[in-house]
Amino acid sequence: MRPGAINPGAPGQKAKSFKPTLSRLLGRLAPERPAIIGLLSLAVLSVVLNVLGPHILGQATNLIFDGVVGRQLPAGVDKAEAIEQLRAEGQDRLADMLSGMAVIPGVGVDFDAVGRVLTIVLALYVVAGLCSWLQGLVLNQVIQRAVRGLRAEVEDKIHRLPLSYFDRHARGDLLSRVTNDVDNIAQSLQQTLSQLLMSVLSVLGILAMMVWISPLLALVALITVPLVVVVTSQIAQRSRPHFVDQWRYTGMMNATVEEAYAGHEVVQAFGRAGAVEEEFDERNERLFQASYRAQFVSGLIMPAIMFLGNLNYVLVAVIGGLRVASGNLSLGEVQAFIQYTRQFTQPLTQIGAMMNVLQSGVASAERVFEVLDADEQSADPVVEDKRAVDRGRIEFDHVSFRYEPQTPLIDDLSLVAEPGQLVAIVGPTGAGKTTLVNLIMRFFEVDSGKITMDGVDITRMSRDRLRSRIGMVLQDTWLFHGTIRENIAYGKPQATEEEILAAARAAYVDRFVHSLPNGYDTVIDEEGGGVSAGEKQLITIARAFLAKPSVLILDEATSSVDTRTELLVQQAMATLRSNRTSFVIAHRLSTIRDADLILVMENGEIVEQGTHDLLLRSHGAYWRLYNAQFAGVVAEA
Structure with a gap:
C-alpha cells in the first residue's frame, strides 16, 4: 500500500447537509424541463379531477337523502309550509336541517339524476387515472435519462481521477458508489418524486375544496398539519445519519467481499478464512x-401521521354532524368533507412514508x-506540442x-535513456523503481x-498521445x-490478423495457443x-508488442514464466528494441546482465549506474544485491 493509503474500514467523510444535496440532485433534472412541464400539467389535471370527484359525489348523496326525506313529507305542500308545520309541532332541529336541504315534499329519489351524477364521477376518475398513468410514464423516462447521465458522468470522472485517488479508497467501496448508490438514487427518485408531486398537489387541491365547503371545518382539519410537519421533520432529522451509515457500511462490506474474492487462493493458502469471516461478520x-x-x-413517521389523521377525522365528523343538524351544511357536503379529510391525511402520510426513501437516496447521492x-488529474495542454516522439x-x-x-x-533525479537502450532499474523494495516508470506514464505528476x-x-503532450507511444507490461497481469x-x-x-499472429509468435503465445x-x-x-x-504473462507481453511503442516498460514482466520461456522472450524483445527504449524493473538480476544501463536506486536516488x-567491479550497492541473490551473502541494511 502506497503512502497515504487508508484502511477500507476507516470512517467516511462528514456527510453534506440534506437540502443542498437534494437541491443538487434535483438540479440534474433541469435539462428535462419540457418533459417536466408536461408531467406537471398531467399531474395538476389528474389532481383537479380527483379532487372534484368527492364534491360531485356529494351531490348524489344529497339527491338520495333529499328524496328519502321528501317522500316522508306530505304531498301537496311546499318546502316552506313543511318547515312551518315542523316548527309548530316543536321539531325545530328537524326544521333547521330541512331548511338546508333541496327537498320536494311527497317526491322520492330521482334515480336518473343520481345516475347522471355517478356517470360524471366515473368519467372524472377514469380521465384522472389516465393522466396519472401518463404522468408516471413521463416521470420514469425523465428520471432514467437523468440517472443514465449521472452514471456516465461518474464513469467519465473515474477516468479523470489520479492514481493516488484509487490508492486512498478501497476498490469495493468505490464500486459500491458507482453501482449500488447510483441504482439507489434511481429507485429513490422513481418512488418519491411521483408520490411527492401528487401528494403536494393533492394537499393544495383538497385544502382549497375544504375551505370552499366550510372554512370552519377546514380550520379544524388544519389544526393537525403543524403537528404533522414537526413530527415528520424531527423523525427525518434523526433517521438521516443512520441512512448515511447504512450506505457507508454497505461500501465497507463490499470492499471486504471484493478483497476476499479476488484473493481467495491467498486466503485459503494462509488459513485466513476464519479471520475473513470474522471481519465480514x-x-x-x-x-x-x-x-x-x-x-x-x-x-x-407513518404511524404518527396516521394517529394525527384519525384524531382529525373524529373532530371533523363530530363538528360536521352538528353543522348538518343546524342546517348550515348538507349531508352530502359533510360526506364530501369527510372524504377530503381522509384524502388530506393520505398524501401527508405518503409524504411521511417517502421521507425515509428520500433520505436513503440523498445519502447515496452524497457518496456519489x-x-x-474529487480533485482530478491535471488537464491536458490546450496547445499540444506536436513534434515527433517516435525514437523514445x-x-x-x-x-x-x-x-x-x-x-x-x-x-x-537526472538520467538519460537513449533510443535502443535497455535500461534496468534495480533496488530494494520501496526504493522508487515503480514510481519512476509511473512518472513516465504520467500516472503521477512530478x-x-x-x-x-x-x-x-511530456506535460506538453496529451496523456493519450504519450501513452500510445509506451507499451507497459506489469508484474500483475490482467x-x-x-x-x-x-x-x-x-x-x-x-490490428490485422497477420499483425496479431506476428505479435503472438514474437511473445511465444503461438507455442501454447494451439493446445x-x-x-x-x-x-x-x-x-x-x-x-x-x-x-497469461506471455499474452500481456504480446499485447504490448503488437502496439509497437517507442518505449517499452516491463515491471518484472517475466517473473511468472519459466527459465526457458524467459530466455525466449528476452530474445524476442531484443529484436523489438531496435530504435526503442526499454525500461525493465527487475528483482532477478540474472535477467539484466546484458542491459545497456543499470540504475541502482535507494530511497528515491540513483546511487549507482x-x-x-x-x-x-565497483563492489557497491549492486554488488551487494548480486551477492545476496547468488552468493548467499547477507545484504547490508
Whole structure:
C-alpha cells in the first residue's frame, strides 16, 4: 500500500447537509424541463379531477337523502309550509336541517339524476387515472435519462481521477458508489418524486375544496398539519445519519467481499478464512445495526401521521354532524368533507412514508457527489506540442516527487535513456523503481523538474498521445473477458490478423495457443481462467508488442514464466528494441546482465549506474544485491 493509503474500514467523510444535496440532485433534472412541464400539467389535471370527484359525489348523496326525506313529507305542500308545520309541532332541529336541504315534499329519489351524477364521477376518475398513468410514464423516462447521465458522468470522472485517488479508497467501496448508490438514487427518485408531486398537489387541491365547503371545518382539519410537519421533520432529522451509515457500511462490506474474492487462493493458502469471516461478520453486523436503526426511526413517521389523521377525522365528523343538524351544511357536503379529510391525511402520510426513501437516496447521492467532486488529474495542454516522439529518448531533468509532502521519495533525479537502450532499474523494495516508470506514464505528476520524450516535455503532450507511444507490461497481469485474439489486440483494435499472429509468435503465445480448445478464439475471463500464470504473462507481453511503442516498460514482466520461456522472450524483445527504449524493473538480476544501463536506486536516488560488469567491479550497492541473490551473502541494511 502506497503512502497515504487508508484502511477500507476507516470512517467516511462528514456527510453534506440534506437540502443542498437534494437541491443538487434535483438540479440534474433541469435539462428535462419540457418533459417536466408536461408531467406537471398531467399531474395538476389528474389532481383537479380527483379532487372534484368527492364534491360531485356529494351531490348524489344529497339527491338520495333529499328524496328519502321528501317522500316522508306530505304531498301537496311546499318546502316552506313543511318547515312551518315542523316548527309548530316543536321539531325545530328537524326544521333547521330541512331548511338546508333541496327537498320536494311527497317526491322520492330521482334515480336518473343520481345516475347522471355517478356517470360524471366515473368519467372524472377514469380521465384522472389516465393522466396519472401518463404522468408516471413521463416521470420514469425523465428520471432514467437523468440517472443514465449521472452514471456516465461518474464513469467519465473515474477516468479523470489520479492514481493516488484509487490508492486512498478501497476498490469495493468505490464500486459500491458507482453501482449500488447510483441504482439507489434511481429507485429513490422513481418512488418519491411521483408520490411527492401528487401528494403536494393533492394537499393544495383538497385544502382549497375544504375551505370552499366550510372554512370552519377546514380550520379544524388544519389544526393537525403543524403537528404533522414537526413530527415528520424531527423523525427525518434523526433517521438521516443512520441512512448515511447504512450506505457507508454497505461500501465497507463490499470492499471486504471484493478483497476476499479476488484473493481467495491467498486466503485459503494462509488459513485466513476464519479471520475473513470474522471481519465480514463484524461489518455485516454494523450494516445490520445501521439499516435497522434507519428503518426503525424513519418507520415511526407513518404511524404518527396516521394517529394525527384519525384524531382529525373524529373532530371533523363530530363538528360536521352538528353543522348538518343546524342546517348550515348538507349531508352530502359533510360526506364530501369527510372524504377530503381522509384524502388530506393520505398524501401527508405518503409524504411521511417517502421521507425515509428520500433520505436513503440523498445519502447515496452524497457518496456519489463525493466522487464527482474529487480533485482530478491535471488537464491536458490546450496547445499540444506536436513534434515527433517516435525514437523514445527519455530524459529526467532534476525530477523530484513525493506521495506525501512530508515524506521524501525522489529528489533531484537526472538520467538519460537513449533510443535502443535497455535500461534496468534495480533496488530494494520501496526504493522508487515503480514510481519512476509511473512518472513516465504520467500516472503521477512530478513536483519539480521535468521529463522529456525526444526533447518534448511530456506535460506538453496529451496523456493519450504519450501513452500510445509506451507499451507497459506489469508484474500483475490482467486479462479481460474475451478471446485470446481480442486480448492481444486490446491496445490496437484495428490490428490485422497477420499483425496479431506476428505479435503472438514474437511473445511465444503461438507455442501454447494451439493446445487450447479453440485456439485464438478460446474465451478467457478477466482472471485468465484456462491458462497458466506464465501463459497469461506471455499474452500481456504480446499485447504490448503488437502496439509497437517507442518505449517499452516491463515491471518484472517475466517473473511468472519459466527459465526457458524467459530466455525466449528476452530474445524476442531484443529484436523489438531496435530504435526503442526499454525500461525493465527487475528483482532477478540474472535477467539484466546484458542491459545497456543499470540504475541502482535507494530511497528515491540513483546511487549507482553502469553496466553489469562495471557495477560488479565497483563492489557497491549492486554488488551487494548480486551477492545476496547468488552468493548467499547477507545484504547490508
